[in-house]
Amino acid sequence: MRYIDLHTHTYFRSPDDLQLMAVxxxxxxxxxxxxxxEPTYGETLIDFFDWLIEEESGRVESCGLTPYVSAGIHPRSIPKNNFDDAANYLLALIDHGKISAVAEVGMDSGSQKEEEVLRIQLRFAVEYDMPILIxxxxxxxxQILNKLLSILEDERVDPPRVLIDHVTPDLVKKVLDFGAFCGLTVQPGKLTPADVAAVLKEHGSxxxxxxxxxxxxxxxxxALPKTAKHLDREGFSAAEIERILYYNPKLLLR
Ligand SMILES: [Zn+2]
Incomplete structure (x- = not known):
């Protein structure tokens, strides 16, 4: 079984964890x-993006994993000053082909400021046909999912280029009907492999x-190999399991 983990923040983790994933x-x-x-200045995010591209990708690769690097302004890290500098730098990274997706962006409190920051980044992504992780x-x-979907529609984002992440089982149908990829995060306090099995059974892969x-x-x-193991024991086919753990993530990063 092969896996691509579409949503990680590897820079918070040790080489041991990353080598374990590769193995x-x-x-x-x-x-x-x-x-x-929340950085004081937009320049902090510029340095942070450069760190991911220039250093972290190499560290991840040295642990045996193929790195895809994304950049984006998360709703909880909107700079207090010089936002435009960070946004313009993000656009330059996209334009120069330095990143694979616009991520992680989205909304957290649902404020007007978050909406403005998201819309700016969605426009960049649409212009360059980039995948977006929300x-x-x-x-x-x-409530915030409803708001997000209406913003995505309003900005004419192509739904198959979007992963709406951390979706709970009750909201899966809404995301699928919208046409986006639906992210199920297997993590303590979020979903378990058993939750994934129930969603997969009801909605398909x-x-x-x-x-x-x-x-x-x-x-x-x-999280991904453990989910695969559970789904296998529940009788799901290898093709279905590989689709949600490898091929769909790959489709988004094409
Ligand atoms: Zn995240």
Whole structure:
């Protein structure tokens, strides 16, 4: 079985964790940008993006994983000053083919500011036909998902270029009907492999993606292989399992 983990923040984890992922069959990881405070200046994000592209990708590769690097301004790390500098730099990275996706972006509190920041980045992504990974929050998820979908529609984003992530089982249908990929995050406090099995049984594998959101909070480098093991024991076919753990992530990163 092969795996691509579409949502990771590898820079918060040790080489041991990354080597473990490689040994377990994870071929590639998408390194998503998330700076864990609101930076004082946009320039902080510029340096952070450069770090991911110039240093972290090499570190990940040296652990046996193929790195895809993404950049984006997360709703919880919007710079207090010089936002335009960070946004213009993101656009330059896209234009120069330095990143694989616009990630991690989205909404958290649902504020007007978050909406503005998201819309700017969606316009960049649409202009360059880039994949987009959208964060959805723990609180008010249904309301904020509705808002996100209406913004995506309004900005004429092509749904198959989008992963709406951290979707809960009750909201899967809404995301699938919209036409986006639906991210199921297997992590303590989010979903379990058993939750994935239930969603897969009800909705099929066509637009589902499982990821770990590996990062600074409790999260499992082996979330994908453990999910595959569980699905196999539940009787799902290898083709279906590989679709949500390898081929769908690959489609998004094409
Ligand atoms: Zn994340």
């Amino acid at each position: 377990a069959g994870i071929e590639a990881v998408n390194i998503c940008a998330f700076f864990p405070i 964060h959805t929050p723990r609180t008010n998820k249904p 066509k637009q589902l993606v499982v990821d770990s959101d590996l990062g600074m909070y409790p999260s499992d480098p082996l």
